Amino acid sequence: MQLKNYFDINRFLKLLRLELFRSLRGIFIAFEITFGMLFFVGLLLSIILDDSMVFFEHGTGYAFTLIIGGFVLTSLSFNDLSDSLKSYSYLTLPASSFEKFLCMWLLTSIGWVVLYSFTYYVYTLAANPIGLMIDGNMKFENFDPLSEFAVSTMKYYFVLQGIFLVGAAHFKGYVFPKTVFVLILLAIVAGFLIYFSMADLLEEGEECLSEVSPLEGTTIYRIWLSAQWAFWWILAPLSWIIAYMGLKDREV
Numbered sequence: 001m002q003l004k005n006y007f008d009i010n011r012f013l014k015l016l017r018l019e020l021f022r023s024l025r026g027i028f029i030a031f032e033i034t035f036g037m038l039f040f041v042g043l044l045l046s047i048i049l050d051d052s053m054v055f056f057e058h059g060t061g062y063a064f065t066l067i068i069g070g071f072v073l074t075s076l077s078f079n080d081l082s083d084s085l086k087s088y089s090y091l092t093l094p095a096s097s098f099e100k101f102l103c104m105w106l107l108t109s110i111g112w113v114v115l116y117s118f119t120y121y122v123y124t125l126a127a128n129p130i131g132l133m134i135d136g137n138m139k140f141e142n143f144d145p146l147s148e149f150a151v152s153t154m155k156y157y158f159v160l161q162g163i164f165l166v167g168a169a170h171f172k173g174y175v176f177p178k179t180v181f182v183l184i185l186l187a188i189v190a191g192f193l194i195y196f197s198m199a200d201l202l203e204e205g206e207e208c209l210s211e212v213s214p215l216e217g218t219t220i221y222r223i224w225l226s227a228q229w230a231f232w233w234i235l236a237p238l239s240w241i242i243a244y245m246g247l248k249d250r251e252v
Helices: 009-049 059-075 084-091 097-134 148-170 175-197 199-210 219-233 235-251
Strands: none
Touching (some): 009 059, 009 097, 059 097, 059 148, 059 175, 097 148, 097 235, 148 175, 148 235, 219 235
16 A cells, blocks of 8 residues: 555645644633743742742743643544544545544644743743742742753653543543543552562562662562663553554544
8 A cells, every 4th residue: 555545745734734723722722821820829829928938940830731731732632533523524634544643643742842841931031030020039940941850851741641642542522531530540450460469579679678788680670670661662652553543443
C-alpha cells in the first residue's frame, strides 16, 4: 500500500490548521482561567496572607498547571467522536487515521509545551514587577523555561500525556475523569499485587537499608531499574500505539 494513503504532507498541514483554528477559543479560555488563578490566588493571596514569605518561586505553579492543563487538553482530543452528530463528519475528513493521530499528538504534546512555557514566561515578566510593587521586601524568582526543573517537568509530561491520549481515543465522553478513575484503580491493584508478590523482596530491601548498605545488586534494585527504564522508554510509545489503534478501530 502506498505511503500517501497513510501520510501526505499537504493533507496533514490542512488538517493541522483546521484543528488549531478549532482549538484557539478553548485554549484562550483555558489560559484566561489558568493565569487568572495563578495571579490572583497563587501570587496575590500568597503575598497578602503569608507575612513570613520572603521568596516567591514560579516552578511549582508552572509544573502543576503545565501537567494538569495538558492532561485536560489531551482528554479533549478526538472530542467529535463523543458526539454522534459530529462523529461522522470527523471520521469522513479527508485525512488518514495516522494523520489525525499525529495532528492531535503534536498539538497536545510539543505544541502545548512550547505555547504554555512561552506564555508562562511572559506571565512571570508581568507578575514579578506587580508583586514587587505590592511587597518590595520580597524577592521574586525569574522563571527560566529551560531550567533543569522546567525541562524535567516537560519530560514527565511527554511520557504521561500519552495515557490521556489513549483515553481520548477509547472513551466516549467524560474522558478526563474516566482516565483518572482507571489510573487510580490500576494503581491500587498494582500496589496490592506488588505488595503481596514481592513481600520478601521488600523485606530484603529494608534489611539492606537497616544495615546501611547499598541496594545495588539486589533483586528489588534491579526491578526498580527495569521499572524506571520501562517508564521512560516504553510507556509513551506503547500509549501512542494503543491510541492510534483505538482511533483506527473507531474509523472502521
